[in-house]
Amino acid sequence: MARIGVKKTYKLFINGEFPRTESGRSYPVVGKGGVLLANACRGSRKDLRNAVQAARKAVAAWSGKTAYNRGQILYRIAEVCESRAGELAEELRRQGSSAADARKEIERVIDRWLYYAGWSDKYPQVFGSVNPVAGPYYNFTVPEPTGVAGIIAPEEPALLGLVSRIAPAIVGGNTVVAVTSESRPLAAITLGEVFETSDVPAGVVNLISGLKSELVPWLAAHMDVNAIDATGVTPDKLADVQKAAAENVKRYVHFDGDEIGWTDDRLSQSPYAIFEFQEMKTVWHPMGM
């Protein structure tokens, strides 16, 4: 008798767990030729709220880890992505990428984790400074994480785009609530399983799938979110996001992947992507103490 395979239920990733959306809704994810691939969770604003709560709780412990330790964890993510490369590539392929493109995207994903892992204990030297002042003080400036970052992933590349925005945020000690690609969420959701097995503490990364039109306004207006990365927001909606973000003076971040490209490492990865999620703190320390 033929065996019936066990199909994966694509769920959300909140606080280190894989819950279904509290709304109970789903939406169809289709592949080439309109084939139904899966019913993904159609996340609600309450899922976002839960995710932000989890992310807020995780900030202190994550930002309090040593830079070296955060780097180790990002490196571990790269390792696990490598060992699950086949599965992730297969999901990209089912969503419409050619086998070669899928393989290439996964390679870039792995290398991107590695790249930002390396920066973990280096960006503070690059962006920090010792400032000359006219008084008996040591005056220095250090970058500090801004807190909870909301990230809206681009539609494409669904996985590389998401990773390229999450990695610089978390390596700098921020925690993340990310809205995945609406049309191609499968590999992005599987990425949650990678985090779950890579010593990433619960709540540091949270992934919500669903309709961007239902999620983005709530994330942008959430008073407990400190930065919003609008990379995956369509140009006509950017002004709305900026306006909502202004209410609590969120950091506004936007990477123009369509213009710059996602695959050229020299252009699409940079310590300045880490810098965008940092606040600069200046300290006056009296000399002789």
Added chain:
Amino acid sequence: MPPMTETVLAPAGRSLTPVSFRRSLNDALEMAHGVDAVAAEERASSLAKRSLKKDSKVWGLKLAVSMIDLTTLEGKDTRGKVWALCRKAVRPDPADPEVPHVAAVCIYPSMVAFVKEALGDSGVHVAAVATGFPSGQTFTEIKVEETRRTVAAGADEIDMVIDRGAFLSGDYQKVFDEIAEVKEACGPAHLKVILETGELANFDQVRKASLIAMYAGADFIKTSTGKVAVNATLPVTLVMLEAIRDFYHATGKKIGMKPAGGISNAKLALSYLVLLYETLGAEWMNPDMFRIGASTLLNDILMQLRKEKTGAYQSGDYFTID
């Protein structure tokens, strides 16, 4: 202590015959039948699933604010901290005058005179814990004297603890007498009796302690001190509300209820209100008959209210830390 008779008016429109009841331990023990624990837990959890939205949610949250006994009971309490708490009690959200003041500020006896002055004529009551709070392990004379002095200092309400050691070893007479004596010492002040349900082991004992407290003269019965591992829970509150209902049917006297400890978010507070409404009805849905002992709950409710007003989820960064 000789049994005393307390006279109360029969509620209007009710055909309850008894208009007076004896302060009698025997009557209390007679009513103290066993409680079906599975059913109590099931009923509490099914009522807690009810969802309130929009206008009714805002109404419920504002009602909950008006029922809060805003509490600080720490060894490190200072006048500065208590003063700030009093300001918050009077005007919980400085940005929104529609949010009502809380019911009372609950503090240790040494702060009573100071709080009385800080609250002035705002309408917020002064509640103080007394009788060797939180353990109650001191001499009866000291408990009575502490109560007397706390009321003299200006407390409108006294939150006393029962002697759980005596209760658990079966010395109900001692528990009963102590409550009755403290009630006398309260004079005009309202008496809330804390059962410390987290130490009473099961629902049968909770019901028994509730009835003993009510028959001994309590104006309110209260779940917990907030100082032990298990504080207020929905099922325990249900058991106590049912004891209040049975006492009311037997005597015609309305006793208030105060769950305290562990009620830290708005959703949970609304669940308590649902439980209250479904058990005792609309006559208990006011700060004279129901209180919530809490400290962090208020901020969560304020955040919910502002979210309903502005449409954006809120952050603790924009509300005062108590």
